[in-house]
Amino acid sequence: MTAAPAFQVSAWLNAAAPVSLAGLRGKVVAVYAFQMLCPSCVSHGIPQAKQIQNTFARHEVEVLGLHTVFEHHAAMGRTALEAFIHEYRIAFPVGIDQPSDTGPVPLTMERYQLRGTPTLLLFDRQGVLRHTLLGVVPDMQAGALIARLVAETGTQPHCDDGACRL
Amino acid sequence: MTAAPAFQVSAWLNAAAPVSLAGLRGKVVAVYAFQMLCPSCVSHGIPQAKQIQNTFARHEVEVLGLHTVFEHHAAMGRTALEAFIHEYRIAFPVGIDQPSDTGPVPLTMERYQLRGTPTLLLFDRQGVLRHTLLGVVPDMQAGALIARLVAETGTQPHCDDGACRL
Amino acid sequence: MTAAPAFQVSAWLNAAAPVSLAGLRGKVVAVYAFQMLCPSCVSHGIPQAKQIQNTFARHEVEVLGLHTVFEHHAAMGRTALEAFIHEYRIAFPVGIDQPSDTGPVPLTMERYQLRGTPTLLLFDRQGVLRHTLLGVVPDMQAGALIARLVAETGTQPHCDDGACRL
Amino acid sequence: MTAAPAFQVSAWLNAAAPVSLAGLRGKVVAVYAFQMLCPSCVSHGIPQAKQIQNTFARHEVEVLGLHTVFEHHAAMGRTALEAFIHEYRIAFPVGIDQPSDTGPVPLTMERYQLRGTPTLLLFDRQGVLRHTLLGVVPDMQAGALIARLVAETGTQPHCDDGACRL
Numbered sequence: 001m002t003a004a005p006a007f008q009v010s011a012w013l014n015a016a017a018p019v020s021l022a023g024l025r026g027k028v029v030a031v032y033a034f035q036m037l038c039p040s041c042v043s044h045g046i047p048q049a050k051q052i053q054n055t056f057a058r059h060e061v062e063v064l065g066l067h068t069v070f071e072h073h074a075a076m077g078r079t080a081l082e083a084f085i086h087e088y089r090i091a092f093p094v095g096i097d098q099p100s101d102t103g104p105v106p107l108t109m110e111r112y113q114l115r116g117t118p119t120l121l122l123f124d125r126q127g128v129l130r131h132t133l134l135g136v137v138p139d140m141q142a143g144a145l146i147a148r149l150v151a152e153t154g155t156q157p158h159c160d161d162g163a164c165r166l
Numbered sequence: 167m168t169a170a171p172a173f174q175v176s177a178w179l180n181a182a183a184p185v186s187l188a189g190l191r192g193k194v195v196a197v198y199a200f201q202m203l204c205p206s207c208v209s210h211g212i213p214q215a216k217q218i219q220n221t222f223a224r225h226e227v228e229v230l231g232l233h234t235v236f237e238h239h240a241a242m243g244r245t246a247l248e249a250f251i252h253e254y255r256i257a258f259p260v261g262i263d264q265p266s267d268t269g270p271v272p273l274t275m276e277r278y279q280l281r282g283t284p285t286l287l288l289f290d291r292q293g294v295l296r297h298t299l300l301g302v303v304p305d306m307q308a309g310a311l312i313a314r315l316v317a318e319t320g321t322q323p324h325c326d327d328g329a330c331r332l
Numbered sequence: 333m334t335a336a337p338a339f340q341v342s343a344w345l346n347a348a349a350p351v352s353l354a355g356l357r358g359k360v361v362a363v364y365a366f367q368m369l370c371p372s373c374v375s376h377g378i379p380q381a382k383q384i385q386n387t388f389a390r391h392e393v394e395v396l397g398l399h400t401v402f403e404h405h406a407a408m409g410r411t412a413l414e415a416f417i418h419e420y421r422i423a424f425p426v427g428i429d430q431p432s433d434t435g436p437v438p439l440t441m442e443r444y445q446l447r448g449t450p451t452l453l454l455f456d457r458q459g460v461l462r463h464t465l466l467g468v469v470p471d472m473q474a475g476a477l478i479a480r481l482v483a484e485t486g487t488q489p490h491c492d493d494g495a496c497r498l
Numbered sequence: 499m500t501a502a503p504a505f506q507v508s509a510w511l512n513a514a515a516p517v518s519l520a521g522l523r524g525k526v527v528a529v530y531a532f533q534m535l536c537p538s539c540v541s542h543g544i545p546q547a548k549q550i551q552n553t554f555a556r557h558e559v560e561v562l563g564l565h566t567v568f569e570h571h572a573a574m575g576r577t578a579l580e581a582f583i584h585e586y587r588i589a590f591p592v593g594i595d596q597p598s599d600t601g602p603v604p605l606t607m608e609r610y611q612l613r614g615t616p617t618l619l620l621f622d623r624q625g626v627l628r629h630t631l632l633g634v635v636p637d638m639q640a641g642a643l644i645a646r647l648v649a650e651t652g653t654q655p656h657c658d659d660g661a662c663r664l
Contacts, residue, residue, distance in 0.1 A: 037246075037253045042208060048638075055638045072249035080203075080246060083238035087203045140546075140553045143641030150642075151649030214472075221472045306380075306387045309475030316476075317483030369578075369585045374540060404581035412535075412578060415570035419535045 003127035007066065008107040009095035011078065013085055019064060019093050021127050028061045028149040029123040033068045033097075033109065036076050036084040038117045044136050045118030046088055051139060052146065053092060060150050065094035068109040068117060073099070124149045169293035173232065174273040175261035177244065179251055185230060185259050187293050194227045194315040195289040199234045199263075199275065202242055202250040204283045210302050211284030212254055217305060218312065219258060226316050231260035234275040234283060239265070290315045335459035339398065340439040341427035343410065345417055351396060351425050353459050360393045360481040361455040365400045365429075365441065368408050368416040370449045376468050377450030378420055383471060384478065385424060392482050397426035400441040400449060405431070456481045501625035505564065506605040507593035509576065511583055517562060517591050519625050526559045526647040527621040531566045531595075531607065534574050534582040536615045542634050543616030544586055549637060550644065551590060558648050563592035566607040566615060571597070622647045 004021060012018050021029060032049040034041035046065075053063045069076045078096060085094060097106035112121070115134055122131040122145055131145055170187060178184050187195060198215040200207035212231075219229045235242045244262060251260060263272035278287070281300055288297040288311055297311055336353060344350050353361060364381040366373035378397075385395045401408045410428060417426060429438035444453070447466055454463040454477055463477055502519060510516050519527060530547040532539035544563075551561045567574045576594060583592060595604035610619070613632055620629040620643055629643055 037249050039254055051636065051638050055636070055642055072246075072253070075246035075249035080238075080241035083203050083241035087238070088205055138549065138553070139637040140549050140641035143638035144553055144645035144648075147642035147645035148649050151646050217470065217472050221470070221476055304383065304387070305471040306383050306475035309472035310387055310479035313476035313479035314483050317480050369581050371586055404578075404585070407578035407581035412570075412573035415535050415573035419570070420537055 004123060004129040005111050007095055008098040008111070009066070010098045011096045013078075013082060013094045013096070014091065015093035019095065021123060024062050024123075025127050026125050027059070028056075028125060028146060029064065029121075029127075030061060030146060031064045031066050031121040031123070033066045033114055033117055033119040033121065035067065035069055035071070035117045036081055037072055040136060041118040042088075045120070046090065048120070048137070048139060048142060049092065050090075052142065055143060056146060056150065061146060063092040065090065065092060066097055066108060066121075067094055068097040068106055068114065068119075069099070070105045070109060070117075073104070122146060122149060124152060170289060170295040171277050173261055174264040174277070175232070176264045177262045179244075179248060179260045179262070180257065181259035185261065187289060190228050190289075191293050192291050193225070194222075194291060194312060195230065195287075195293075196227060196312060197230045197232050197287040197289070199232045199280055199283055199285040199287065201233065201235055201237070201283045202247055203238055206302060207284040208254075211286070212256065214286075214303070214305060214308060215258065216256075218308065221309060222312060222316065227312060229258040231256065231258055232263055232274060232287075233260055234263040234272055234280065234285075235265070236271045236275060236283075239270070288312060288315060290318060336455060336461040337443055339427055340430040340443070341398075342430045343428045345410075345414060345426045345428070346423065347425035351427065353455060356394050356455075357459050358457050359391070360388075360457060360478060361396065361459075362393060362478060363396045363398050363453040363455070365398045365446055365449055365451040365453065367399065367401055367403070367449045368413055369404055372468060373450040374420075377452070378422065380452070380469070380471060380474060381424065382422075384474065387475060388478060388482065393478060395424040397422065397424055398429055398440065398453075399426055400429040400438055400446065400451075401431070402437045402441060402449075405436070454478060454481060456484060502621060502627040503609050505593055506596040506609065507564070508596045509594045511576075511580060511592045511594070512589065513591035517593065519621060522560050522621075523625050524623050525557070526554075526623060526644060527562065527619075527625075528559060528644060529562045529564050529619040529621070531564045531612055531615055531617040531619065533565065533567055533569070533615045534579055535570055538634060539616040540586075543618070544588065546618070546635070546637060546640060547590065548588075550640065553641060554644060554648065559644060561590040563588065563590055564595055564606060564619075565592055566595040566604055566612065566617075567597070568603045568607060568615075571602070620644060620647060622650060 006020060030052050032045050034045050049063055049065065052061065067081055081096065097108045099106050100110065120133040120137055120142065121129060124130050130149060172186060172188065196218050198211050200211050215229055215231065218227065233247055247262065263274045265272050266276065286299040286303055286308065287295060290296050296315060338352060362384050364377050366377050381395055381397065384393065399413055413428065429440045431438050432442065452465040452469055452474065453461060456462050462481060504518060504520065528550050530543050532543050547561055547563065550559065565579055579594065595606045597604050598608065618631040618635055618640065619627060622628050628647060
């Protein structure tokens with residue numbers, strides 16, 4: 001398996017410098033693709049992202065937001081997102097998915113072929129996308145999936161019952 | 167007691183014509199003052215407003231929203247509010263509180279001296295403001311307060327144990 | 333309309349003396365018929381009964397429990413109920429519905445023809461049973477129904493739009 | 499580390515034969531110590547135990563209940579527990595912790611020095627007690643802890659950063 005494609009992001013909020021999956025190699029990365037006016041993103045996705053931050057150590061799991069606006073573009077620009085991040089007290093980095101010149105779906109959302117929001121993307125320590133979860137995921141399931149990825153030693157090539165990995 | 171001052175509203179959404187308190191005389195009116203990026207407005211106020219609509223008959227209780235933006239003005243303009251109303255499936259009329267020329271607090275919010283959002287305003291059948299409730303109000307309490315106002319026959323002057331009313 | 337039949341109760345817990353509907357004339361009375369091992373009684377009915385106590389003044393609304401055991405009789409005797417009342421910090425009087433000699437359904441439950449638990453019974457100030465609500469009742473609806481009964485002046489015969497009442 | 503002491507159980511409900519930790523060697527075992535009249539056991543512990551069952555495969559994680567009655571003994575005997583299991587639709591095996599001759603605390607609870615209910619006990623594949631969690635544990639944390647134990651290959655002795663294990 002190869003590492004996932006890079007994010008195409010026009011700006012990172014809550015981050016001193018641009019964030020890249022490549023730069024997070026060695027950690028499990030949980031990315032919440034959301035829209036600030038998507039009701040179940042607000043009621044479920046953002047609280048779960050915060051819960052992931054609170055449950056796992058930062059040196060093991062990195063939490064990122066990805067603002068993948070595919071509708072109501074005029075209502076969810078950068079200024080609106082900044083207000084949202086402030087009001088909802090979001091502390092993790094949030095990337096703004098790069099708008100497309102040719103359609104409503106932004107570039108990273110298109111590249112990853114996401115079907116909607118919220119979507120939780122889980123990357124392993126080697127940067128391989130391992131789980132794509134659309135909609136409401138129970139906290140216990142999210143916790144279990146992330147913990148299994150954390151438990152993979154795997155910075156070196158290895159074989160297990162399922163496969164041999166680079 | 168005299169009827170409450172009129173709302174100063176720059177536009178009404180979800181309404182075929184402008185709404186006025188005076189035009190609703192004879193009904194109890196429940197007005198939810200909110201901001202679309204206020205977390206407890208979204209988690210509590212809007213669902214409770216819908217619940218009021220579902221619990222009381224329309225000929226007895228009218229539910230209105232009032233978008234009282236006093237911060238993050240650039241993020242909560244009319245276009246953004248329209249997207250919010252669409253995504254959160256809000257069916258009651260929502261007035262946009264008229265912005266002030268001289269400060270961040272809009273005119274109706276100022277006139278009613280509201281202290282924040284969400285605030286639930288309850289008007290009786292004569293258009294008198296009877297209750298101003300800031301923050302999270304338990305559903306049972308809201309239901310009880312509204313039902314008591316509904317139960318007041320009161321289109322004519324009358325005395326009860328507490329007072330004589332115009 | 334005539335006052336509802338008396339409760340047939342083998343013992344009252346949380347009460348200095350036996351409670352009777354007749355003795356509560358002048359108040360609205362909210363009675364929660366429940367079983368201590370009925371899951372939605374525990375998750376919904378008991379908390380709502382407490383909420384009624386907290387929302388309405390005691391001189392206007394009296395809250396009672398009625399333990400209407402119609403199954404698992406051996407598991408829900410008086411000793412078990414006392415432990416339940418202690419652990420769930422129930423402060424209102426709870427009557428034990430009198431077991432029947434001839435079947436599993438206790439006498440008051442039979443007399444009132446209740447269909448299951450939880451059932452919320454609402455009596456007006458004259459002791460007339462006005463609402464019988466089986467299952468999960470939204471807090472707002474419960475609050476509204478009770479408040480309307482509270483708002484009825486009615487200790488004397490009177491006519492309103494709907495009816496003339498004794 | 500050595501395997502945890504055996505459970506002293508007077509009867510197993512929901513089980514064709516007595517259950518033992520030794521017999522579950524090779525699986526992670528999640529044991530919920532509870533009392534049927536303990537409010538947060540009912541509102542939190544039992545639902546979380548069911549959630550563990552639903553999240554993890556049975557060949558990897560076994561869920562057990564342990565009825566550790568240390569108060570209100572007369573109200574929480576076997577008949578009452580059977581009614582509780584029926585009404586709350588509990589499908590996992592539940593052991594009745596053996597009452598003590600000398601005090602209110604039953605034998606397994608005493609042996610494991612549990613401080614109250616609910617307590618979640620997590621045993622690894624070798625039968626070693628790894629986590630003892632009293633009170634409300636967030637679902638995500640429970641899921642993560644269990645998944646980490648599942649991920650331990652560990653039927654042979656091994657060393658990791660923290661320790662060498664038998």
